[in-house]
Amino acid sequence: MTPPKGLRHFLDLLKKNGELLSVGEEVDPKFEVSEYLRQFDKERGPALLFEKVKGQPVRIAGNLVGTGKRLALAFGLQSEEKLLETYQKRRARRIEPRRVRSGPVKQVVIKDKKRVDLNTLAIPTYHERDGGPYITCGVLTAKDPVTGLRSMGLHRLQIKGRNKMGVHLTNPPISRFASEAEKNGKPLDIAVSLGAHPVILLASIVSSPSEDKVAIASSLLGSPIDLVRCETVDAEAPAYAEAVIEGKILPQVREMEGPFGETSGYYFSDNSYVIEVTAITHQRDPIIQALHPTVHEVTLLGGPAGEAEMIRMLRERGFTVTDLAISPSSNRAHVALSLRKNHDAEPRQLLHFLLSGISYIKHAVVVDDDVNVRDPEDVEWAMATRFQGDEDLVIIPNLKARGIDPSKKEGRFMTKVGLDATAPLALRERFKRISVPAEVREKVAGAIPRLLGQYSKAK
Numbered sequence: 001m002t003p004p005k006g007l008r009h010f011l012d013l014l015k016k017n018g019e020l021l022s023v024g025e026e027v028d029p030k031f032e033v034s035e036y037l038r039q040f041d042k043e044r045g046p047a048l049l050f051e052k053v054k055g056q057p058v059r060i061a062g063n064l065v066g067t068g069k070r071l072a073l074a075f076g077l078q079s080e081e082k083l084l085e086t087y088q089k090r091r092a093r094r095i096e097p098r099r100v101r102s103g104p105v106k107q108v109v110i111k112d113k114k115r116v117d118l119n120t121l122a123i124p125t126y127h128e129r130d131g132g133p134y135i136t137c138g139v140l141t142a143k144d145p146v147t148g149l150r151s152m153g154l155h156r157l158q159i160k161g162r163n164k165m166g167v168h169l170t171n172p173p174i175s176r177f178a179s180e181a182e183k184n185g186k187p188l189d190i191a192v193s194l195g196a197h198p199v200i201l202l203a204s205i206v207s208s209p210s211e212d213k214v215a216i217a218s219s220l221l222g223s224p225i226d227l228v229r230c231e232t233v234d235a236e237a238p239a240y241a242e243a244v245i246e247g248k249i250l251p252q253v254r255e256m257e258g259p260f261g262e263t264s265g266y267y268f269s270d271n272s273y274v275i276e277v278t279a280i281t282h283q284r285d286p287i288i289q290a291l292h293p294t295v296h297e298v299t300l301l302g303g304p305a306g307e308a309e310m311i312r313m314l315r316e317r318g319f320t321v322t323d324l325a326i327s328p329s330s331n332r333a334h335v336a337l338s339l340r341k342n343h344d345a346e347p348r349q350l351l352h353f354l355l356s357g358i359s360y361i362k363h364a365v366v367v368d369d370d371v372n373v374r375d376p377e378d379v380e381w382a383m384a385t386r387f388q389g390d391e392d393l394v395i396i397p398n399l400k401a402r403g404i405d406p407s408k409k410e411g412r413f414m415t416k417v418g419l420d421a422t423a424p425l426a427l428r429e430r431f432k433r434i435s436v437p438a439e440v441r442e443k444v445a446g447a448i449p450r451l452l453g454q455y456s457k458a459k
């Protein structure tokens with residue numbers, strides 16, 4: 001199955017697979033869309049397409065890759081079992097994006113200053129105390145003003161007027177591009193895509209600040225992403241995006257942006273860059289994507305990709321990592337990984353490397369490869385039986401904190417903590433897990449479904 005090119009192709013695929021619910025009744029983009037997304041996600045319900053949005057003739061789609069099955073569909077797979085393996089294979093084969101003359105996103109072009117109006121896009125307001133409507137899944141594309149490297153990033157954008165947005169820009173590469181431009185007193189030209197294919201969204205948050213993330217997205221899709229030139233700025237955008245906002249990040253300008261109810265579960269405001277919008281282009285009947293900050297879709301967009309990227313990075317460094325799992329409820333801050341170690345210093349070396357190298361990981365635990373990192377009970381068992389606080393704890397104070405972490409210290413510092421819950425190599429025998437012979441385990445596992453069947457019939 002080839003993965004689809006754009007959001008609406010992906011919606012068709014969801015529909016064919018019984019994974020999409022079209023909502024016919026009118027919904028208000030202020031709070032209501034957000035709450036539908038949250039409550040449906042709690043039920044692990046289908047992806048949603050709001051057909052009738054109060055005030056504007058646009059549709060809004062959400063909860064698109066809210067389950068592993070739907071994320072697998074975005075990769076052109078029927079089930080999630082092969083997702084990590086497929087990610088790793090495709091990531092290793094570089095595919096370049098390709099420039100095309102035009103595409104569906106150019107069906108309507110608005111560049112007359114008087115007609116450019118962000119309010120026509122029906123951008124949702126998510127939470128009671130939010131500073132206004134927010135674009136939560138706008139993929140920014142821009143070029144490094146020094147090297148010309150093109151890349152992408154996902155950054156929240158507050159609508160501040162017909163042609164003005166606040167943009168929260170702390171993470172590379174886009175933050176670095178903006179500060180390079182600013183050093184020369186120049187604005188940074190950018191394109192913000194709304195309603196891109198989920199794999200483009202996923203690639204935009206891969207932690208790889210010196211690569212072209214559009215190429216990463218092409219590799220992950222297994223075919224080149226088509227890019228079109230912008231009308232008013234020196235930037236490119238996916239040809240199949242539902243809408244593109246073109247604009248300039250202004251140098252030497254900062255304004256309060258927020259509050260916004262973040263992925264952390266707390267409101268967060270910041271002194272942020274400002275974008276002057278120069279044009280809006282969109283498909284004839286655009287579908288705007290909405291991403292609620294606390295739904296499973298956020299975890300799924302960052303989780304499997306983040307896990308695959310960390311495994312890659314650690315193996316390249318010579319650590320025999322056998323598996324790695326980001327905890328779904330930690331907003332990507334907690335990770336457990338299993339290691340086949342050759343020296344007792346390895347877990348601590350790994351923890352120093354991981355905690356200082358990956359900005360969003362705050363707490364990490366290393367276990368032996370006889371522990372299942374995807375089972376929180378198994379990880380807790382290893383912590384209870386293979387960890388001593390005076391010797392096995394790694395504390396790294398005063399690293400740079402995530403801005404959205406409300407527990408961060410003055411000056412945006414944080415302390416990271418690692419736990420070495422592996423058994424000493426010399427004491428392998430003492431730490432041998434209790435078990436029965438493998439053939440008995442398999443025999444009993446094979447008999448259980450039959451016995452359970454008898455049990456439920458007898459009830």
Ligand SMILES: Cc1cc2nc3c(=O)[nH]c(=O)nc-3n(C[C@H](O)[C@H](O)[C@H](O)COP(=O)(O)O)c2cc1C
Binds near residue numbers: 205
């Ligand atoms: C849902 C979501 C929202 C994000 N919003 C922002 C944002 O508003 N500002 C920002 O600088 N980074 C934001 N990021 C993170 C960046 O896209 C980041 O560059 C990316 O996760 C790569 O990780 P890195 O910082 O380790 O390179 C967000 C990430 C996710 C998953």
